[in-house]
Amino acid sequence: MERLDRLSGRAAGPVLAAAVAGLCFAPVYGLTRLLVPVLVPALVVLAVTVLCGLRPALVDWRPLLSTLAGLLAVAETLLFGTTLAGLPTGRTLGALAGGVTSSWRLVLESTWPARADADLLLFVPLLVTAAAVFGAELRLRLRAPLAALLPSLAVLVVGQLYRALSPGVAVAAALAYAMAAAVTLASRVTLARLAAAGAVSVLVAGLTLILLPDRPARFSLYDGRPAPVDALLPANPLDEIAYRLDHPDAEVFRLTGGSDVDRWPLVVLDDFDGANWNPTGQYRRMGRSLPPGPRVLVGARQRGAEVTVADTGGPWLPSQTWPASVDGIAPLVVPESGVLLRPDAGTGPARYTIRWWQPDVDWPTLSRLPVDAGAPGGLNPLPDPPDDVVKLAEQAMSGQRPTFQGALVLEKYLSTHYHAAGGPGRPTGHGWPQLRNFLLGTRDGTSEQFAAAYVVMARAVGIPARLVVGFRTPRPAADGSIVVRNRDVLAWPEVAVQGVGWVGLDPTGSATGATTGTGLSAATAEARAALPPLGELREPEITPVAPGPGPAAGPGVPWVALVAAPLVGWPLGVPALWTVRSWRRRRRGGAAAVLGAWAEVRDRLRAYGVAVTPGMTVRDLGAAARTVADDGTVGDIRELAGLVDRALWAGGRVGAEDVTRAWASVRAVRRGLGRGGRLPRVRALLDPRPLLPPATGGRRRPGWPWAR
Template identity: 45%
Template sequence: MERGDGAVKERLSALFVLLAAAVPGLLFAPVFGLWPLVLPIGAVLVGVYVAVELGLRVPALVSWRPLVGLVLGLLAVTWTELGATTAAGIPTGSTFRALADGVTRSWQLTLQSTWPARPDAQLILFIPLAVLVAAVLGVELRRWALAALAPSVVLLGLSQAYLAMSGRDAVLAALGFALVAGGLLAVSREAREHQATRRVGALTLIAPTVVLAVAGALVVTWADPVTPAISLRQNQSVPLPQARYTNPLDEIAERKLKPAAPVFTYRSDAPVELWRITVLDRFDGATWLPSQNYRWMGATIAPTGAVTVPVKEFSATVQYPHPDGPWLPSQLLPYAVSGVAPLIDEETGVLQLNGKPAGPVDYKLSWREPVISGPELNKRGIDAHAESGLGGVGAIPPTLSDIAEKAVGNRRASFQTASELSRFLSKNYRLATGKNLPTGAGLPQLQAFLEQSHIGTSQQFAAAYVVLARSLGIPARIAVGYHGVPPGPDGISVVHNDDVFAWPEVAVEGVGWVPLDPTESAKGATSKSSGGLAAAAAAARDSLPPPDQLEDPELPPTPQASAAQGGRRSIEVPWVVVAVVLVALILLVLFSVPLLKVVRGRRRRRLTGARGVVAAWTEARDLLRAHGVPVTSGMTVRELAEAARPFGDSLHAALLRLAELVDAVLWSGGAAPPEAVPAAWASVKQVRKGLAGRGARHRVRAALHLDSLRPLGLPTIVGSRASAGRLPA
């Protein structure tokens, strides 16, 4: 019987260890999504449990259990994630190389990806491998329950270092891990009864502390939802290959000389205004350069917090037969790409491959576009917190600053000011045509364009606009790409060299980056009737009053002004936080206290001989303590029976029979008869039956009575054997 109980305890402790390893593995869900993690993690845990079961059935395998668990776990990872590298399910050299990459590279590739990341094996592999290590180590350390939890705690810290949870999810995760840890402590093979009771106080303090700590994170999130969580992902980007490509901004004039040459084709579900190839936001006075903050494109990209207006979603399939560089036609806010695995700069929406492609590229692009009208745009301020657009522009000649002031006067920076600057350039400068097109976008070329020739390509228009806008405090940058074009009879739009275009973009509060066209060269799908963001910007410019009638838009009220108008701002109580914490603590009490009493009772029932009879007496004593009977460690069984007389004659009689059994086994001079222990526990059963007649209120209060878990010491029994400490409480 004891051997069977030992096997059950082995299995239970192994299951709790495996669950403890699974919880932090599943907490990588914000990185990959939940369901891509379930199968590989579940398969790994099954493999490790099979190793535990083999050790129970074949004792000779116990010493080999760690190796068996690792092998079965690696096979589980192979069959769930690396099936394509196997030969009929048998690992190959490619499999072992992929597993090695899972240890050395996949964790880093994940940090260099947008989230949720693509659940590809080359990225996700490190998670089931980490769960495997935590599970195998935990199983082998089960003799020391806290040590068995240590590998899972380390993995838990790693998951939170990738992306720390907060709010309700953090509370639920903490509760789940605390319950699993409590279960492991309760069935730990090393824990004896008195050790378990000593841990009760610690357990009932640790679990609520964990809950309250995570609830504190929820309060912080509620109080300051803007501050992002700290993550290892910060400042991580993909190192780009050292290859030289012609800057697309410098190719505009050359492409205009071969206007009929096709570049790429696309089929879209709505008219497309602009296709971007690259965005240039760094300028030293001579050269415009793009940012280099690229990540691997994940499964999807969540909407950016900078855009608070409504958005629409669009998609298009793109065929790019002869790419001139690594860049792919893209949009401002792409959120999904299929057909290729590109890099993305999330701030600019630029897509590019990791190196120049060797052949044609076909892919599907899905993107979001803000929806706002022209008049509403003119009411918006600029976004002073934009991550780019306010960099240096070199030493601007005073004459260029004079032109900027002439264009907008002394008005403060806003989208209306930005729109007026675009109108100024479109009215006073002309778009160059013909074969002798001007080139260059450094300060000398821009000074010649703005002060002398007044004629330039979109390259000079866009660069001049950005320099003037930044001198006025307006965040601006250059985008280079192509005009969208109407589809042909077959529904396919063909983009040619003649559609090449450079345009400025300004950062608008709540809208994001808005494209402007100071050349007024919009055509085809980029007409004012297309309804896109570029069309809204054109409508905003057309709705401006004459320059001498322009007025600054009203500023939104500051928090101080709002407080002054509305009195002292009251702080709303986060009732959701309070409710979650209270419910969590109630569940902890309702679950942990009765469970620990059940576990303690089962431990006592497994004792035999005189120890088993005394354990039955101790159980009866603790039952009466929970129901309010005043009990001291010096009371005898008969004294307790007299104290419990108000609970009924049957209960009193059961305690007297138990007293006779205790005296008999302790003073018989020989071993306790086999029937003594069952008879003692039968008396305990009668005590339970007598107490069950009390009202529901008394029974619930007794079940949750925490003090009855406190060790009271050994009961006093006539004689010296118990007081000598040989018998357990």
């Protein structure tokens, strides 16, 4: 049993440190998603390491056996679907190899918090397993415990390179790692010194929590790593509008829910080279969730719908501007625009549930907001814009400044002076020649020409705008289902508004013919209806938007501190008080220091459950100690009794040698009491009651089973 206790004590520290380091990947995945994949392999490695240490024949095989056990635990927790009744298969081994070669890279291509899928998460428990095995072996085989912490420190550094912890969480993680390090160093450093170091770390952590600014990390491996699109994207959906209108009955997708949404974007195009419109956003793997866009300052609430795709003509999936989460499929996403792309650019049927953020703003506020010139892609330069098109845009604005009201004025100009074309002779194209012909010639066009013309005119007068291709939402059928067909295809412009994000407009006057929608689309419709006639227009009084409540946030740093304080303060504070009091008793010198040693032994016995009264002598303490200590410890107490007698009756003749012998007896008594087992030793160290004066009664304190 003593050997088992020693082995578990030495191996537990490095394994615990490795587990804490693995949990520091919480900003990437979320803490709850890491608990099982990190803790189970760590505990398995610890158990196998200790059991192998009990059999000398297995000591040389211990690293291999503990590694295999850790890998098996990883497979059972993350790759159970690849096993055969829990037994690893070739697929399991292939997945583990992918965890080494590609998992670390795939998570860098994802939005965070990332999905806890095996192909994105595997490298974390593999790192923890390796660090636990190496750390435990270094601790058991070397006389330098600090070296056993190096593997876990490496994991900790890698986690911070992915995403650094916020100051409050970092303090809690540092304290947890410090406790693991203390367990690792326990055989080399006395508990008293460890307690003192723990008290200092609590003080430093508290000051850090208050003074350290919460700023983004200066470096992260996450920066600039888009997900590659494995196949070339097919034709631009903008080029397919005419074809879809010529084949109106083909089904594109179905909706369950979402009937209050007037449009479903498919792709966002914000770069124009004079002939074609192209997207500029970078795709990332869709993580577990996305917050509202960083430029959305008003409050936002989530809405949801289930989408069943038949064929969108390419890899794009119907989406919303600010998607929150997608379940049922793991798509790629452009976070700035909300565009969804199937993995590996696949096509064909698909089914998924999408939730999105819907900004909350009323129409009077929306009408008074300025545009957001800093929105990504909104003011991308126009190549060689024709002078007559620029002059037409300035004329259409009637002197209005770049505000949302000005954007509505431009929308009204196009919807009033131009006509939506129908029939088989519909115009096609969206380059400068087609746009000049539409704006200055025929004045007839489809939503393709209306949307493209609006965007170039808006940018010419300083309004950030982009072009979106998607579908309007038709009215529900009699059974409540919503079937979107080719006839519902639509192109429309969006303008960037400060504090609200991208707002869809309708220069054709037909985008909201099926449903007016709710939320932002309803506020836009009301602001459009309230727009005064051109002759009565006045510059709006610009109202800066104040940040709204936004989505519910987690507990802030003060709450973290309040929760962590009792958890860390007790196990670190009580041993620190023991250390400080012992130091003060010894530093008195002379007879007072010898009497302080007597008081120290008395309080140590109280911590182990021995009934102590103020009138007991040292010899009485020795007799009472037989219930919790061996004969050697009782002998050390009797030796101390002789020194106490000299201190009480010899006056000033107590020298430094007597003080040294008295406190050597204290250390011997502590070692003797500690031989009763690890659990009683830890409980005695953390018991705060012996820090108070002893009670006058002589009864044993109840509730301490090891003292019975």
